[in-house]
Amino acid sequence: MSACKDEDPRINRIKTSIRVVPNFPKPGIMFQDITTLLLDPQTFKDTVDLFVERYKGKNISVVAGIEARGFIFGPPIALAIGAKFVPLRKPKKLPGEVISEDYTLEYGRDCLQMHVGAVETGERALVVDDLVATGGTLCAAINLLKRAGAHVVECACVIELPDLKGRERLKGKPLYVLVESH
Amino acid sequence: MFAVENGLKGDPRLEAISRAIRVVPHFPKPGIMFQDITTLLLDHMAFKDTVDIFVDRYRDMGISVVAGVEARGFVFGPSIALAIGAKFVPLRKPRKLPGEVISEEYELEYGVDCLQMHVGAVHPGERAIVIDDLVATGGTLSAAIKLLEHAGAEVVECGCVIGLPEAKGQRRLNGKPLYILVGPRDVDDCY
Numbered sequence: 001m002s003a004c005k006d007e008d009p010r011i012n013r014i015k016t017s018i019r020v021v022p023n024f025p026k027p028g029i030m031f032q033d034i035t036t037l038l039l040d041p042q043t044f045k046d047t048v049d050l051f052v053e054r055y056k057g058k059n060i061s062v063v064a065g066i067e068a069r070g071f072i073f074g075p076p077i078a079l080a081i082g083a084k085f086v087p088l089r090k091p092k093k094l095p096g097e098v099i100s101e102d103y104t105l106e107y108g109r110d111c112l113q114m115h116v117g118a119v120e121t122g123e124r125a126l127v128v129d130d131l132v133a134t135g136g137t138l139c140a141a142i143n144l145l146k147r148a149g150a151h152v153v154e155c156a157c158v159i160e161l162p163d164l165k166g167r168e169r170l171k172g173k174p175l176y177v178l179v180e181s182h
Numbered sequence: 183m184f185a186v187e188n189g190l191k192g193d194p195r196l197e198a199i200s201r202a203i204r205v206v207p208h209f210p211k212p213g214i215m216f217q218d219i220t221t222l223l224l225d226h227m228a229f230k231d232t233v234d235i236f237v238d239r240y241r242d243m244g245i246s247v248v249a250g251v252e253a254r255g256f257v258f259g260p261s262i263a264l265a266i267g268a269k270f271v272p273l274r275k276p277r278k279l280p281g282e283v284i285s286e287e288y289e290l291e292y293g294v295d296c297l298q299m300h301v302g303a304v305h306p307g308e309r310a311i312v313i314d315d316l317v318a319t320g321g322t323l324s325a326a327i328k329l330l331e332h333a334g335a336e337v338v339e340c341g342c343v344i345g346l347p348e349a350k351g352q353r354r355l356n357g358k359p360l361y362i363l364v365g366p367r368d369v370d371d372c373y
Contacts, residue, residue, distance in 0.1 A: 021280035031280045035300055038260070038270040045264055071256035072272070075223070076264055079230055085223040087257065095206035095216045115220055 010046040015179040017043045032159050032181055034130045050178055051156055052080040062125035062150055064088050066137055069130035086118045088141050099147055103140040112140040121149030131159040135166025142171055185363045195231040200364040202228040207369050217344050217366050219315045236341050237265040240311055243338060247310035249273050249330060251322055254315035271303045273326050284332055288325035297325040306334025316344040320355045327356045
């Protein structure tokens with residue numbers, strides 16, 4: 001579901017603070033650039049607050065963030081709701097023993113990793129990233145957490161590209177986003 | 183340079199932060215004792231204390247820019263920025279930032295790397311800090327300082343959770359002060 005655009009005045013400011021960069025990283029892609037959102041302290045705060053308001057008091061003990069832009073939004077949420085932050089990273093970045101999950105890209109494959117022992121069985125977890133497109137990365141993240149015994153409560157992203165139908169690829173897990181971009 | 187010399191002597195939070203850091207021997211290559219902050223992030227109170235110590239230091243210094251170095255600087259920088267009312271500016275490896283960028287090369291042990299910042303992220307005269315998880319030789323932080331200075335900002339200080347011996351004795355980097363919470367752990371401390 002999306003935050004109700006008509007009711008919350010913060011949503012429109014968040015949407016307009018995101019810069020669209022055409023043809024990045026390749027022709028035809030309209031890249032949703034959140035760095036401009038981060039330049040406005042009030043808007044960045046509003047973004048985090050909207051997630052914190054939703055998840056505080058829901059007994060969530062894990063916020064997992066996807067490298068690298070999930071590292072920007074995840075930790076402030078984790079700190080505000082009293083959860084641990086777990087970075088999910090590309091291969092060979094995490095120094096300790098890891099579990100890995102492969103996933104498919106438009107062309108080729110990639111891999112997401114999580115430290116063994118970061119998450120305990122039964123913990124309630126969120127997955128946070130800046131944007132959901134096809135849902136491939138979020139799906140890999142969900143799988144990692146499930147394999148470690150956590151219960152993924154929801155995926156949370158600032159932006160959704162609904163035309164790419166990522167919402168349907170989240171293994172039945174709910175998705176919460178602040179803005180949609182068509 | 184170290185927080186303990188800068189008014190935080192005996193602060194119990196620093197010991198808890200240090201103990202929460204894990205040492206992974208021989209990563210990414212033999213001989214390197216890697217200081218792993220992911221275990222600090224699993225300890226909510228220690229993570230919160232880490233951010234709070236930086237926030238307490240920087241909140242009244244008129245800082246309008248917190249620049250964080252990809253990727254572990256992204257874990258600490260934004261929370262500091264939010265608490266002090268500053269913008270967060272990510273400094274990234276090449277080809278990650280989508281808009282027009284300025285670049286600064288820096289030396290690695292073997293070879294060269296490059297850090298980039300978006301044009302327009304920072305305005306002349308803004309007061310900035312640079313945040314990263316760890317400082318070793320200072321090469322990356324040096325490049326970060328140069329990027330901010332090219333954009334006309336004044337770098338007030340660099341803040342890092344961990345400072346390695348290579349950084350020791352260097353109270354300053356490019357003439358900029360360095361503020362460090364803890365030194366490296368030995369693997370023997372961990373068990």
